[in-house]
Amino acid sequence: MKKSLGIWRTWALVVGTIIGSGIFTLPAILAPYGKNSFYGWGLATLGTLSIAFALSHLSSRNPREGGPYTFVEEAFGHYPAMFIAWGYWISVWVSVAAIATSFSGYTAIFFPIITDHTWLSAFVATAVVWLFTYVNVRGVEEVSIVQLVTVILKLIPLFIVGVIGFFMGDITGVPAINPNGESFPTMVSGITLLVMWSFIGIEAATVPSDNIENPKKTIPRALVLGTFTAAATYIFATAGVMALIPIEVLQNSTSPFADSTSIIFGELGSLFVGIGALVAIGGALNSNILLSGTVSMAGSFDGVFPSFFRQKNKEGTPVTALIYSSALSTAVILFNANKGLLNAFEIMILIATFSILLAYLGVSLASLKLQLKDRIAGRSVNFLNLINSFLAILYSLYAIVGAWVVY
Numbered sequence: 001m002k003k004s005l006g007i008w009r010t011w012a013l014v015v016g017t018i019i020g021s022g023i024f025t026l027p028a029i030l031a032p033y034g035k036n037s038f039y040g041w042g043l044a045t046l047g048t049l050s051i052a053f054a055l056s057h058l059s060s061r062n063p064r065e066g067g068p069y070t071f072v073e074e075a076f077g078h079y080p081a082m083f084i085a086w087g088y089w090i091s092v093w094v095s096v097a098a099i100a101t102s103f104s105g106y107t108a109i110f111f112p113i114i115t116d117h118t119w120l121s122a123f124v125a126t127a128v129v130w131l132f133t134y135v136n137v138r139g140v141e142e143v144s145i146v147q148l149v150t151v152i153l154k155l156i157p158l159f160i161v162g163v164i165g166f167f168m169g170d171i172t173g174v175p176a177i178n179p180n181g182e183s184f185p186t187m188v189s190g191i192t193l194l195v196m197w198s199f200i201g202i203e204a205a206t207v208p209s210d211n212i213e214n215p216k217k218t219i220p221r222a223l224v225l226g227t228f229t230a231a232a233t234y235i236f237a238t239a240g241v242m243a244l245i246p247i248e249v250l251q252n253s254t255s256p257f258a259d260s261t262s263i264i265f266g267e268l269g270s271l272f273v274g275i276g277a278l279v280a281i282g283g284a285l286n287s288n289i290l291l292s293g294t295v296s297m298a299g300s301f302d303g304v305f306p307s308f309f310r311q312k313n314k315e316g317t318p319v320t321a322l323i324y325s326s327a328l329s330t331a332v333i334l335f336n337a338n339k340g341l342l343n344a345f346e347i348m349i350l351i352a353t354f355s356i357l358l359a360y361l362g363v364s365l366a367s368l369k370l371q372l373k374d375r376i377a378g379r380s381v382n383f384l385n386l387i388n389s390f391l392a393i394l395y396s397l398y399a400i401v402g403a404w405v406v407y
Contacts, residue, residue: 005212007221009144010205012151013287014226017201019154020099020284023234024257024277026198027241031251033191034177034242038235040191045231047192047395048199051360052227054367054392056220057385059206061370063215066298067207067291068359073302075366075373082304084362085295087355089305092292093325094352097332099288100125103281109274125333132286133326136293139315143290150283155229157276158237161257164264165240174242189398196399198234200356202227203363204287208294292329293322357400364392 005013030037055068064070068088073081104124108114114121136143165171178187205222209215237257242250244260253259257276261269297318300309311320368389375381 005144005208005218007213007218009148010212010218010222011226011229012144012148013204013208013290014202014222015229016147016151016154016283017204017287017291018199018226018230018284019151019158019233020102020201020281023158023198023237023280024255024273026195026234027238027245027256027260028250028253029194030191030238031242031247031253031256032177032179033187034175034247036176036178036187037191037195037238039188040195041231041235041238043188043192044196044199045227045235047196047391047399048202048231049224049227050388050392050395051364052202052223053385053388054364055203055206056223057367057382057389058363058370059209059219059223060216063206063209063212063219064298065208065210066295066302067203067209068363069295069299069304070302071206071366071370072359072362075369076362078303080362081302084359085299085302085304088359089292089296089299089325091352091355091359092288092295093329094332096129096285096288096292096326096329097125098352099281099285100129100329100333103128103278103285106274106277106281109270109277122333126330128282128285129289129326129329129333132282132289133322135286136289136322137313137315137317137319139317143286146286147283147290150279150286154276154280154283155233157261157272158233161244161260161264162233162236162240165243165260168264169240169243169245171239171243174247177247193399195234197353199227199230200353201284201287203359204291207291207298289322289326292325293318296321296325354400357396361393361396361400364389364396368393 030040033040055071058071062074064074066085069081069085072084101121104114104121107124108121114124135146178184180187182190202223205212205219205226209219212218241256241260244263245253245256250256250259255270255273258270258273261272263269265272296305296309297312297320299305300307300321305321309318309321309324311318313319368386371381371386371389
């Protein structure tokens with residue numbers, strides 16, 4: 001089978017999965033901390049890179065289609081892998097529902113009537129899920145092209161805001177604020193927990209490894225390069241917004257990028273942000289749908305998912321797995337449309353987040369165990385990889401405990 005994903009398309013899969021709608025609200029969330037927010041960005045970036053390096057080690061050692069659960073299976077066996085696989089799959093199709101709902105919300109910039117009718121919003125969200133499901137059914141070639149294009153298009157407006165923000169605004173005038181009077185380590189840990197969710201998706205390159213050219217080299221490179229790209233984009237764009245809008249105004253903004261682009265482009269600002277947000281969210285939706293089908297299809301061959309998920313069409317696409325996953329995403333969207341079931345939807349989002357964090361902990365532990373196994377077997381082990389695995393485990397535990405406290 002022809003492999004469709006080279007280094008840049010694999011990079012686009014990582015960046016496209018990570019960068020979604022979160023960046024469009026983060027500057028306002030972080031505004032109360034001013035310059036101090038960048039300490040949190042730094043810690044979150046380092047922690048995420050430790051997980052990316054752990055995934056890189058595992059991928060270069062033995063790349064297998066399916067992503068995180070396959071590494072856990074090699075290290076700890078079938079049942080721990082099954083736990084990670086099902087949790088990860090659930091987290092992905094619930095994320096698809098959440099991302100599609102966000103897409104519907106930004107569509108209201110152009111069609112305000114959507115905000116007045118909950119079922120119309122649900123219809124738009126459902127329609128976009130099945131649109132990108134259709135793109136995925138067409139094959140990985142089409143998915144990767146769409147992903148590369150949307151990533152480039154989503155990076156452009158974020159880059160523009162960052163650059164113009166530095167020239168039009170004054171980043172040096174942004175104060176360093178400790179709003180709650182906490183100790184410095186406590187404050188930084190709180191900021192880190194606010195921004196770390198924006199990095200979820202780094203594992204995307206490890207899932208469709210059978211469609212990646214030279215996966216032992218391509219996946220590690222795409223993981224690290226994609227993480228650096230997302231981190232630089234986040235920090236640069238956030239700094240640009242903070243430079244343009246006074247902190248006391250920014251912290252009360254419900255749409256910080258719309259406000260900043262209004263300063264730059266006038267009334268065209270909201271249109272600019274609306275298009276940028278839809279492209280960013282669409283790219284994240286596209287890649288998450290790909291992951292939902294690929295991980296369940298790969299798991300069916302390993303006995304952790306039902307065998308009928310193995311069914312492929314003539315393009316080699318896991319069409320049955322994609323349809324089932326998108327049907328479940330649709331069900332979550334419809335549940336969300338009923339205000340009485342909103343709490344249930346929020347609980348599912350919480351479960352999804354914890355599932356991904358548990359997957360990160362699983363791969364970090366797997367990286368450590370497999371290195372120790374290699375050392376016992378007399379194989380050479382890179383000391384820096386070993387230290388990194390310890391750091392990835394500590395950061396994953398920190399994220400899980402911190403998330404529990406926050407929620």
